[in-house]
Amino acid sequence: MNYNDHRPGLKTRAAHFALACSGAAAVLTLGVSAVTAMPASASALASDVAQALKLRLPRTPIDAISCDKLGPWCEVVSGDTLFYIDETARYLFVGRLYDMEERRDVTAARLLELNPDLLAAGAPRAGGETQPGGDKPPAQTAAANVDLSTLPAAGAIHWGNPKGEKLVVFSDFQCGYCQRLAGELAKAKVHIEERPVSIFGAPSRKTSEAVLCAKDPVKALHAAYAGRAPATGKTCKKAKALDANEAFAKANGFNGTPVIVRARDGAVIHGYRDAATIRRFVSGAKGSAQ
Structure with a gap:
């Protein structure tokens, strides 16, 4: 009688061992095993993801990783930037994460929590300008005072109180803080000349064109902020003026939205402001609005 006949399961165990060895490379490639039988705790998963990122993005500093909320x-914090990676450490994206149930820009809220002085739209952009593992482009100092005379009339949407002080607002319809600002501007009873810019790339540009070319641009503007952007159709002549808006924003270092400019003298403030602060800015108390 063969001695091995009295050792049931030996071939099975050997096969399992061979399979484990052959799969080791795949597990190392992923960085985090996606086939584990026991669910990892959030902290253990974050640790595994961190190890994988060290191998895959050695030039990217990792300040914090959270795997229990989204x-x-x-969520990966790297300096003043956020990006997201799946639990296998294979798929990474840089951009905005939205909570569809709460209708909330999760990325903007988190960035503001990490750095209250950060512009709402200073987060990683769709199609991002700052990629993990790469070098950040030098930031251009934003102008504190600008000359609005070069902007074409076609690139603006006028709304609010026509008798109020005029403010020129550079905004993106996908910017959560621009949406909030629109409500505060209405409360402040000012005249708004809104100039869309495409902070978040092609999707923002399409929405801006649809709003500007709508039969009722003001109605379309508020619908876009409410998440009901008008359907995109044929581009109208006015849409070309968006290029001028974006060129002006770039030339003056407007790297985020919203940006508010006092029309009478070109004074600039950046980011979301409440109605009371807007009124002070309108009245000329610029220092109190910074």
Whole structure:
């Protein structure tokens, strides 16, 4: 009688061992095993993801990783930037994460929590300008005072109180803080000359064109902020003026939205402000609005 016949399961165990060895490379490639039988704790998962990122993005400093708040995504904090990676450490994206149930820009809220002085739209952009593992482009100092005379009339949407002080607002319809600002501007009873810019890339540009070319641009503007952007159709002549808006914003270092400019003298403030602060800015108390 063969001695091995009295050792049931030996071939099975050997096969399992061979399979484990052959799968080791795949597990190392992923960085985090996606086939584990036991669910990892959030802290253990974050640790595994961190190790994988060290191998894959050695030039990117990792300040914090959280894997317990955003479903299958882990949030990664790198300096003043956020990006997201899946639990297998294979798929990474740089951009805005939205909570569809709460209708909330999760990325903007988190960035503001990490750095209250950060512009709402200073987060990683869709199609991002700052990629993990790369070098950040030098930031241009934003102008504190600008000359609005070069902007074409076609690139603006006028709304609010026509008898109020005029403010020129550079905004993106996908910017959560621009949406909040619109409500505060209405409360402040000012005249708004809103000039869309495409902070978040092609999707923002399409929405801006649709709003500007709508039969009722003001109605379309507020609908876009409410998440009901008008359907995109044929581009109208006015849409070309968006290029001038964006060129002006770039030339003056407007790297985020919203940006508010006092029309009478070109004074600039950046980011979201409440109605009371807007009124002070309108009245000329610029220092109190910074």
